[in-house]
Structure formats: C-alpha cells, structure tokens
Amino acid sequence: MPHPVSERNIPVRDDDAISTRALRWTDGARAHIQRLRVPGPAPLAGVALLCLLIGLLFLAFQVRAIFSAQLQQEYIGLVLEAVERADTARASALALRDASTSDTAHRAAYRDARIEFAARLASLHALIISSPAPAPALPSSVLLPAADLKAASAALDSAYLYWRAERERASADVRERIVSVSHTLIALSSIVFGVLITALGMYAKRNRQLVGLSSEFEHASLHDAMTGLPNRRKLFAALEETAEHLGDGTNAKRIAVLYIDLDGFKRVNDTHGHRIGDEFLIAVSRRFRQTVRNSDVVARIGGDEFAVLVREFSSDLELAAIAQRIITCVAETDGRMDLSLVRASIGIASYPDRVTDYWRLVAAADDTMYAVKRNGKNGYAFASPAA
Incomplete structure (x- = not known):
C-alpha cells in the first residue's frame, strides 16, 4: 500500500532547482516525441490489410465450422430417423405383447x-458405429x-436421449458461430462486402x-x-408407396410381385467365368x-435373383403373360x-387376393419360386391364397 504523505516526507527545494529539472524533462520529452513519427498511408494500409486478413481468417474458420456442424446435424437427423423407426417397431411389439389374444x-x-x-435396432446400431x-x-x-x-427399450431410449442432446448441442454450436460471424461482419463491413459476396457464392456452390x-x-x-436396377430397398419402398394408393371398394387395385431366379446361372460363372x-x-x-411396363419396377434382389x-x-x-415374357x-x-445353360423359375404373389399383407408379397413369391424349382424349373406358378 502507498505510504501516507506528510510534510516530513517532502524534500525542500528551491525555485531554481525545480526550474532546471523541469527544463531538462521538457527537452528530453520533446526529443523523444520527435523520434516518434506519425505513420503514413502505407503502414496504415498494412494495418488495415492485416486486420482484414485476420477477419477473413476468422470468418473462414467459422464458415468451415458451420459447414461441419451442418453435416453433423444431417447425420444426427439420420440417426434420429432410425430411432423413430425403431420406436415405431417397438410400439407394435409392445401392443401385441400386451394384447389379450393368445391364438x-x-x-x-x-x-x-x-x-x-x-x-430396426440393428440398422440403428450400424448407423451409430459409422459415426x-x-x-x-x-x-x-x-x-x-x-x-x-425391456432392455432393448431402455437401450433405444438411451440412444434417443443421447442423440437428441447431440442435436441440441450441434444447433447451439451453429447458432453461436453464426453470431460470431455476424459480429465480425459488422466490424469489418466496410472492407469485407466484396469478399462476403464471394463467400456466399462459395457457400452456394458447396x-x-x-x-x-x-x-x-x-x-x-x-x-x-452392376445392372443399374433398383435394389431390394428400392423395391420395398416402391411396394409401400404403391400399396398406400390402392384405393378401397370397387375401385381398389391389385398389385403383384414376380420373383425370378435364373436356373443354371452358377454354371455360367463356373464354365465361362464371372x-x-x-x-x-x-x-x-x-x-x-424392356419387357415390363414403365410403371412397373424391375429390381435385382441379389446374385441371380x-x-x-x-x-x-x-x-x-x-x-x-408377363411371366412368360420374362422366361x-x-x-x-x-x-x-x-x-445353353440359363432358364428362369418364377413365383407370383398378388395382393390382396392371394396375400393379405403386402409386406409378405416378396416372401410369398420367393417361396412359390422355390416350389417351381422343385417341380422341374423353367416355369412359373401362383402363390396359394393361404400364402
């Protein structure tokens, strides 16, 4: 702490000594000020350019972080969609478990x-481990x-809570970085306007x-x-979309699945090569x-199916007629x-006359196709109404 000042602490000086010391201090200060030159336009421009570069570097860092956060949000959205699908499947299982029917x-x-x-849990697990x-x-x-x-439900609930928190954290991070960018733009608005236009163009391109x-x-x-045909996932998506627009009553439409297996195809690979x-x-x-209508879907399930x-x-x-054209x-x-090796066995299942659940159309057609193969191959058959 500073010591208190009293009259005993102040030395007694005469006027000449004080004037001499003041004059010396003034001369020294004047010489020092003269050595400090006012910066010209070039240094000021350099300082402005340095500030601009720092601002641009900061903006670039923030924009890149926002891009990364947006990609992270998209990934989290995919995970949460998988969680919702698993939750729907869980609800169905719980409803059936709690029902009183026991047939x-x-x-x-x-x-x-x-x-x-x-x-659904396996799909969610595969998506999570790919994070x-x-x-x-x-x-x-x-x-x-x-x-x-109960354990599976607890695991699903835990995953939902974790990824929902991740989504909120990522959203907060995006908002925080956007605020930082806006403040920087306000501070550098006079010199960053042109660069901002370029950044927006880069953002749109990205x-x-x-x-x-x-x-x-x-x-x-x-x-x-290899073939460019829709795969199993696309087939089931098209099947679900078609089933949702079948209509009711006399205007109801019917849909069908033809499951095709190439008889003797393995011998082609073994004899002539892959x-x-x-x-x-x-x-x-x-x-x-080329054989089916444009509205129908031809899918490759896998291998020669x-x-x-x-x-x-x-x-x-x-x-x-369609089956015969395919054969x-x-x-x-x-x-x-x-x-002279390959022929086709085809199983046909239709909804709602032969199969009462459209989700089982592919499985019913597959089972019927194997029945054709057991009965001599190179033909087609319809699924029984009990399929």
Missing part, C-alpha cells in the same frame, strides 16, 4: 414384430429378436455439391451397381426393363450368348 396368429404377429424391432465422432453404441445383447424387450453428392449417394443406396456371367446379368436386366413389382393388373392371365427373355438372352 397362433397373434403369437406369429408378435414374433414378426419382435424380429422387425430387432432389425465420424465417437458415440455410445447399442449393446449387442439387445440386437437379437430374443433379447429382453451446397450444390452437397446436394449432388447426396443425390449420388441416394441413387447408389437404392440401385444395383465376366461372362456379369455380361449375361446386364443383358437380361436390360431385356427385363430378380423381382418385378406389377403396380396394377386386371387378371391372372396378365401376370402369366422368353432369359431364354433368348441365353441363346444370343450361346450358353
């Missing part, structure tokens, strides 16, 4: 609901249909690139890479697309490539 159909429905719930940032995965013990439903990449990724996830086998699949896929979703038909004769396509393609 065989109810038990089968409950078993199917548990299998669907386990499949670019470390995230708690679902316990492997809850990914099986036989897992404890968004277009992201949209293009998203479209490419979506197309790749829904189509077979290159010839791939060429055959590509050629027959092209013929399939295909499926055709007929969005509307009038009679079984129409389905039989002919396979035989003609085999003949053009001089293989």
Whole structure:
C-alpha cells in the first residue's frame, strides 16, 4: 500500500532547482516525441490489410465450422430417423405383447414384430458405429429378436436421449458461430462486402455439391451397381408407396410381385467365368426393363435373383403373360450368348387376393419360386391364397 504523505516526507527545494529539472524533462520529452513519427498511408494500409486478413481468417474458420456442424446435424437427423423407426417397431411389439389374444396368429404377429424391432435396432446400431465422432453404441445383447424387450427399450431410449442432446448441442454450436460471424461482419463491413459476396457464392456452390453428392449417394443406396436396377430397398419402398394408393371398394387395385431366379446361372460363372456371367446379368436386366411396363419396377434382389413389382393388373392371365415374357427373355438372352445353360423359375404373389399383407408379397413369391424349382424349373406358378 502507498505510504501516507506528510510534510516530513517532502524534500525542500528551491525555485531554481525545480526550474532546471523541469527544463531538462521538457527537452528530453520533446526529443523523444520527435523520434516518434506519425505513420503514413502505407503502414496504415498494412494495418488495415492485416486486420482484414485476420477477419477473413476468422470468418473462414467459422464458415468451415458451420459447414461441419451442418453435416453433423444431417447425420444426427439420420440417426434420429432410425430411432423413430425403431420406436415405431417397438410400439407394435409392445401392443401385441400386451394384447389379450393368445391364438397362433397373434403369437406369429408378435414374433414378426419382435424380429422387425430387432432389425430396426440393428440398422440403428450400424448407423451409430459409422459415426465420424465417437458415440455410445447399442449393446449387442439387445440386437437379437430374443433379447429382453425391456432392455432393448431402455437401450433405444438411451440412444434417443443421447442423440437428441447431440442435436441440441450441434444447433447451439451453429447458432453461436453464426453470431460470431455476424459480429465480425459488422466490424469489418466496410472492407469485407466484396469478399462476403464471394463467400456466399462459395457457400452456394458447396451446397450444390452437397446436394449432388447426396443425390449420388441416394441413387447408389437404392440401385444395383452392376445392372443399374433398383435394389431390394428400392423395391420395398416402391411396394409401400404403391400399396398406400390402392384405393378401397370397387375401385381398389391389385398389385403383384414376380420373383425370378435364373436356373443354371452358377454354371455360367463356373464354365465361362464371372465376366461372362456379369455380361449375361446386364443383358437380361436390360431385356427385363424392356419387357415390363414403365410403371412397373424391375429390381435385382441379389446374385441371380430378380423381382418385378406389377403396380396394377386386371387378371391372372396378365401376370402369366408377363411371366412368360420374362422366361422368353432369359431364354433368348441365353441363346444370343450361346450358353445353353440359363432358364428362369418364377413365383407370383398378388395382393390382396392371394396375400393379405403386402409386406409378405416378396416372401410369398420367393417361396412359390422355390416350389417351381422343385417341380422341374423353367416355369412359373401362383402363390396359394393361404400364402
């Protein structure tokens, strides 16, 4: 602490000594001030440029962070969508478990609901472990249909709470960074206007690139890479969309699935090599697309198995004609490539006359196709009404 000042602490000076000391201090201060020159335009411009560069670097860092946060938000959105789908499957399982009915159909429905719930949890688990940032995965013990439903529900609830918190955190981070960017823009508005236009152009270009990449990724996830046909996921999406617009009463439409297996295709790969086998699949896929109507969906399920979703038909004769054309396509393609090995077995299932649940159309057609293979192959058959 400063000591208190009293008259005893102040030395006694005469006027001449004080004047001499003051004069010396004034001369020294004047000489020092003269050595400090006022900066000219070039240094000021350099300082302004340095401030601009610092501001631009800060803005670039923040914009990049916002892009990363936006991508993170999109990923979190995908995870939360998977959680919602799993929650829907869980609700179905819980409703069937708590129902009082105990007949065989109810038990089968409950078993199917548990299998669907386990499949949704497995999809959610696969999405979580692919996260670019470390995230708690679902316990492997809850990914099986036989897992404890209470434990699986607790794991799903925990995942929902975690990813919802992550979404809120990411949103708060985006908002905070946007506020920082706005403050910086206000401070540098006089010199950053032109650069801001460029940054907005870059932002729009980046968004277009992201949209293009998203479209490419979506197309790749829904189509077979070799043949270009829709895959199983796309087939089921088209099946669900078609079933939702069938109508009721006398105006109700019927839909059908033709499940196709190429008999003898394995011998093509074994005898002529996989290159010839791939060429055959590509050629027959092209013929399939040309054979069916534009409104119908031809999908490659995997390997040498295909499926055709007929969005509307009038009679079984129409389905039989489609099946016969497909068999002919396979035989003609085999003949053009001089293989004499490949034919087709086709199972046909229709909704709602033969199959009462459209989700089982593909499975029913698949089972019927195997019945055709057991009965001699190279033909088609319709699923029984009990399928």
